[in-house]
Amino acid sequence: MNKLQYLSLSRKSSFAITGILFMCAVWQLSSNLLAQSSTPSQLNESEALLDRYRHVEVASVSDALEQLTGRKMYLSHKMQAIFPTKFAGFALTVKLSKDEGNKDPGALSGMLATIDQGAQSSVWVMVVEDGADIAGMGGLMGTTMSARGYAGAIIDGGVRDVGQLRKIGFPVYATGIVPSTSVGHYRFAGSNIPVSCDGVEVRPGDIVAADGDGVVIVPRAKAGEVLALAQEMDFKEHSMYSIIEKYKSIQEAVKRFGRL
Numbered sequence: 001m002n003k004l005q006y007l008s009l010s011r012k013s014s015f016a017i018t019g020i021l022f023m024c025a026v027w028q029l030s031s032n033l034l035a036q037s038s039t040p041s042q043l044n045e046s047e048a049l050l051d052r053y054r055h056v057e058v059a060s061v062s063d064a065l066e067q068l069t070g071r072k073m074y075l076s077h078k079m080q081a082i083f084p085t086k087f088a089g090f091a092l093t094v095k096l097s098k099d100e101g102n103k104d105p106g107a108l109s110g111m112l113a114t115i116d117q118g119a120q121s122s123v124w125v126m127v128v129e130d131g132a133d134i135a136g137m138g139g140l141m142g143t144t145m146s147a148r149g150y151a152g153a154i155i156d157g158g159v160r161d162v163g164q165l166r167k168i169g170f171p172v173y174a175t176g177i178v179p180s181t182s183v184g185h186y187r188f189a190g191s192n193i194p195v196s197c198d199g200v201e202v203r204p205g206d207i208v209a210a211d212g213d214g215v216v217i218v219p220r221a222k223a224g225e226v227l228a229l230a231q232e233m234d235f236k237e238h239s240m241y242s243i244i245e246k247y248k249s250i251q252e253a254v255k256r257f258g259r260l
Contacts, residue, residue, distance in 0.1 A: 046090070049223060050121055050151075050207070053088035056230045058211045060237070061218060064229035068222065075198040075215040078175045079154065082162045085171035086211040089123035089151030090220075091202050093195045096128045096136065096157075099187035110188035115141060120149035123208040127195045131157025134180050137172070139164030146170040154208060154215055156197045173215055233259060 053061070058074075065073045094114055099107060118124070124145055128136040137153060139161030145153060152171040158178035159165070165172055175198070192204040200217050202208075207218040218226050240253040247253070254260050 050088050053209050056234050058209050058213045058216050060230040060233040061209050062216045064226045073217050079173045079198055079215055082172050083166050087151045088209040089121045091125045091206040091208050092118050092122040093204050094126045094191045095189040095195050096186040097189040098129050107187040114191040115144050122150045124153035125197055125202050126155045127197050128157030132175055133178050134158055134182050135160035135178050142170045
């Protein structure tokens with residue numbers, strides 16, 4: 001083989017190797033993009049579900065749940081919002097147990113860690129044992145949740161620092177407004193566990209929907225079915241208003257749409 005032939009062959013080999021390396025890089029990039037796309041897709045699906053729940057009335061969701069499950073899944077009249085609001089999100093459950101007079105500086109550290117681990121669109125569902133006169137959360141916790149993109153909070157117990165919570169627009173439902181603290185009186189008892197909030201079972205990941213009519217808990221496994229029926233109920237009810245105004249008769253509207 002002469003020198004010219006050798007150089008020609010070397011160039012062809014270099015081009016071939018470069019081509020192979022380029023194809024490998026493209027394949028690797030495509031694989032990475034495909035691997036990354038599955039997670040956003042799942043997130044988008046969850047967000048789309050929540051968005052639909054944000055546009056349906058809680059009363060219709062409650063009615064749909066009762067029809068489909070035969071269960072009361074709404075929180076009682078005691079659960080009141082600190083300002084008018086409407087939201088939906090996935091339950092992040094937390095429980096505090098009484099430990100009166102404890103001097104343990106780490107008694108509530110698990111609660112703080114849970115806040116800092118919460119994902120966007122979470123709803124903080126906290127059960128404070130015998131906590132009607134104990135503030136389960138206040139301005140510091142609410143500001144953190146707001147910064148992390150939580151949808152809101154539901155406290156089976158009290159809330160404080162409502163001035164700060166209203167200022168930042170972070171929605172909270174609680175059984176009352178009180179100035180007290182849980183420090184020295186309570187201990188973190190677990191998170192992302194099934195809890196009974198105002199008498200209703202809530203599991204991690206359940207959908208929590210809230211508006212001016214109150215709060216309802218939707219079991220995640222039933223979320224799609226409940227939503228479809230609630231949307232149908234909403235459509236019928238909203239269609240009935242014009243019929244009632246035209247005929248000045250609720251009986252006529254019920255006869256036409258079968259919704260009450």
